[in-house]
Amino acid sequence: MIDVLLSLQDSEPDYYTDEVIRGMAIVMLTAGTDTTASTMEWPLSLLLNNPEALKKAQIEIDTHIGESSRLLDDSDLAQLPYLHGIINETLQMCPVGPFLVPHESSDECIIGDFRVPRGTMLLVNLWAIQNNAKLWEDPNEFKPVRFIEFKGQQEGFRLTLFGNGRRRCPGENLAVHVVGLALGSLVQCFEWERISE
Numbered sequence: 510m511i512d513v514l515l516s517l518q519d520s521e522p523d524y525y526t527d528e529v530i531r532g533m534a535i536v537m538l539t540a541g542t543d544t545t546a547s548t549m550e551w552p553l554s555l556l557l558n559n560p561e562a563l564k565k566a567q568i569e570i571d572t573h574i575g576e577s578s579r580l581l582d583d584s585d586l587a588q589l590p591y592l593h594g595i596i597n598e599t600l601q602m603c604p605v606g607p608f609l610v611p612h613e614s615s616d617e618c619i620i621g622d623f624r625v626p627r628g629t630m631l632l633v634n635l636w637a638i639q640n641n642a643k644l645w646e647d648p649n650e651f652k653p654v655r656f657i658e659f660k661g662q663q664e665g666f667r668l669t670l671f672g673n674g675r676r677r678c679p680g681e682n683l684a685v686h687v688v689g690l691a692l693g694s695l696v697q698c699f700e701w702e703r704i705s706e
């Protein structure tokens with residue numbers, strides 16, 4: 510990451526001063542660590558409570574990797590739709606930013622029946638959207654399979670794990686890869702079970 514930031518400095522040294530680069534590194538570290546870490550904890554908890562889903566994930570990985578003893582790597586992730594479904598389902602049930610981050614209207618606008626004055630702080634209740642039984646069948650049940658056929662943005666904004674628009678999370682791609690790789694490796698390498706009820 511630091512190398513990428515420093516290469517910006519090479520291209521436009523007057524704009525990307527040391528201070529700007531330092532700020533960008535801090536933003537990325539603060540916005541990218543806790544979010545990714547807690548997105549790792551929840552699927553493990555959900556899988557331990559849904560052993561049949563854990564088994565399916567193991568079978569998907571073992572079938573894809575085959576008999577070889579190699580570890581899962583980045584290039585395998587695109588071939589593991591169920592694992593990806595587990596990540597989406599986790600972020601749907603337990604979004605790390607249940608209200609996204611606060612936004613402020615730069616101008617007066619109308620949203621639905623509401624007039625929103627300029628300078629209003631706006632919180633999006635993502636948790637309520639993603640757990641709404643009118644939008645999702647059995648929203649409180651852990652069903653990663655629902656995302657296998659999911660068409661993303663074509664299905665509207667009912668899944669907005671990383672926000673939307675200009676302030677959408679720029680770390681989405683990185684986060685999905687890191688979580689997929691770490692979670693997939695834990696599922697591939699260990700037998701997980703609860704130690705009690």
Ligand code: HEM
Pocket residue numbers: 536537538540541542544545548600605606609610670671672673675676677678679680681683684685688
């Ligand atoms: C699973 C992990 C992550 C989740 C669920 C997540 C989610 C989000 C959400 C919901 C927002 C607010 C978007 C909005 O208000 O519309 C956001 C913003 C942001 N995220 Fe992430 N994020 C994750 C990982 C990362 C990583 C790894 C990075 C960087 C390395 C990152 C960098 C940022 C930054 C810089 C913003 C602010 C964007 C702006 O205001 O223009 N995030 N993220």
